Every structure is written in structure tokens, then in C-alpha cells.
Amino acid sequence: MDGNRAFAPEYQGALRDMSVNTAYEDVLAQARDRSRWAAERGTALDVAQAELAVAEACRRLGHLEEADGAWKAAYRAARTAGNDGVRGWALWSGGTLARQRGELNLALRLLAWGRDLSWQAGDITAYGYAFAGVAETLRIRGDFERARGLHEHVLAEARRREESRHIVWALEGLAQIERNTGDLDSAARRFAEAAQVAEASGDDRGHAWALRGQADVLSLRGEHERALELLSAAERTCRRMDLSSALAYNRKMRGNVQFRAGRHQEAARTYRDAHDKFRALREPRGIALSRLGLLKSLDALGRPAEATMADLVALRDEVNGNQLWQTRTMVENAIAERTG
Incomplete structure (x- = not known):
């Protein structure tokens, strides 16, 4: 089924044919072109959809001021267009950016707002993304019990709808909680399943993150060389796709493995x-x-x-x-x- 394939619903309108695996420099170039066209000849909805893609690419590439301006422009244009679903997507984008900046309270407010607005608009995909974003933000803040319940909800819904990216996200979130609370066996199983689902669905980005998690658990068990091999494989994906943040976290994990190995x-x-x-x-x-x-x-x-x-x-x-x-x-x- 189509739901088994990873897709990128954050790319909308004329940009919907871009893959989840499209390099972010390419996403940004196409999104900027579409944004210029929309400003001159398109509708408010065209502007919102283009700015949403600009925001996502800029956030991933570390252009944070442009990302901040773009998600806000997407929100304003979606409001003008009367499209609450795209407003929800814009709030998801803004909340995710706030989390990346370490502004976790703001992230929770924006993501919760986006979740509720998307639900009211009937955009179940945007609702799921914002819901998952709340779970991830709580986990990063260290509120593991609340995050666990939300991740489990996302996983159950994702399995029911066969949404591979959400399955991968939820599995990785639960695995991170279990790793941090000392249940390495369960964490290993979750990361392994996440890697398998991501690979089967063509989600290279999710696969790279899952490999990083597997490497962490392997290293904690003393299998340092195998861990470094997995990190090298994930690093190649990060570089190919311009995954700047994922690459930085991959390098940080490589440092962890080397430290544990006494190097x-x-x-x-x-x-x-x-x-x-x-x-x-x-x-x-x-x-x-x-x-x-x-x-x-x-x-x-x-x-x-x-x-x-x-x-x-x-x-x-x-x-x-x-x-x-x-x-x-x-x-x-x-x-x-x-x-x-």
C-alpha cells in the first residue's frame, strides 16, 4: 500500500512531488523559486505552501532566521487563504524550530496549538506530526513518562494507518526513552525495527537516525567497532542529503563511542x-x-x-x-x- 512508502506531506501544492530523501539544498532552491512565483502570480495558499517548504529546508540546513520568517509567512498566508490545515502545518514548523533552538516551552505551545488546529481542520496528517512533535519535545526536556504515553499513542495510530515515517519516529522516541532509563534490550529491539521499517519504506533520513540509535546501544554493550561502522553508514546518508543537524548528532555519537572505547x-x-x-x-x-x-x-x-x-x-x-x-x-x- 501507498502508506508503506515514506512520503513528505510537509511539501505541498506544486512541491508535493519532492521526495522525503530530496537533499535539502535542492528542496530550498525549488521552494524559493516557487515562493517568488507565488508572491507575483499565485494565491495566498500557493505562498503558504511554498514558504512552508522554505521553512523546513532552512531549519534543516541551519538558516534559522530565514526559517523563522518563512514559517510565520506561511502561517499568515494560510490564514489569509482560510486554510486551517496549512496553518497547523506552519505551527508544526515553528514549534519544531523552537525546539531546535532550545526554546522548549515555546515549542510545546506552538506544537499543541498546531495539533488542535489541525484536528479541527480535519488534517489528520498535520495533527499526527504536531502530536509527535509534542511527544519528542517532552522527551528531550526529560519528561519521559508523559512522552512515553504520547509516543505509544503515535505508534498505535501510525501502525493502524500504515504511516511508515510516524512508525519510525515513534519507535525511535520510545527506544531513546528506554535507552535513557536503562532498558537496553527493548531499546535495541525498537531501534532495529525502526531501521527495518525505514529501509523498507525508502526513508533514508529515518534510517540514518535509527542506525545512530543502534550504534549507541551496541557501544553501551561494548561492541564499539560495529557501532562505528553503523555511524559511518549513517554519516554517508547525512552528507548526501544535507542533513546538517543529523550529521552533527552523528558526530557527537561517534565521540561517545570513542570515549567509551577509551580512545x-x-x-x-x-x-x-x-x-x-x-x-x-x-x-x-x-x-x-x-x-x-x-x-x-x-x-x-x-x-x-x-x-x-x-x-x-x-x-x-x-x-x-x-x-x-x-x-x-x-x-x-x-x-x-x-x-x-
């Missing part, structure tokens, strides 16, 4: 690379996590403990301002380990 010099170099990528994207969570990894690597290499502690305390204070509860807990644990 601290390599880990430090990889964390620096990830940190630079996250800074270019201005993604606070990634910046904090890669910085934490770098500090732990330098500490293992013999950096003075006082300097490491001072930097960890500064990082904790910085994270406190970004609503990243789970990340803050990780930093606090690192501080506790050094004061224990």
Missing part, C-alpha cells in the same frame, strides 16, 4: 568537530552535549581538574537557561562524579 584523543577531536557543527546550526542542546563530551575527554587526558570543574559549572548554568532538563541532569551527574 580519548580521538573522542576529543570528534567532539570538537560536532561542537563546531552545532554552533553553526545554533542548536543549544547539541552544543551542550558535545561540550560535555569534550570536557570529559580532556579530563581523561589529564586536564587540570579545577579547570574542568569550572567549565562544567559554567555549562550547567548555561543549560539552566535553555529548558533542557535532561541535558542539565547529565551535566550535574558529571559534576557529582568529580566531587563525590
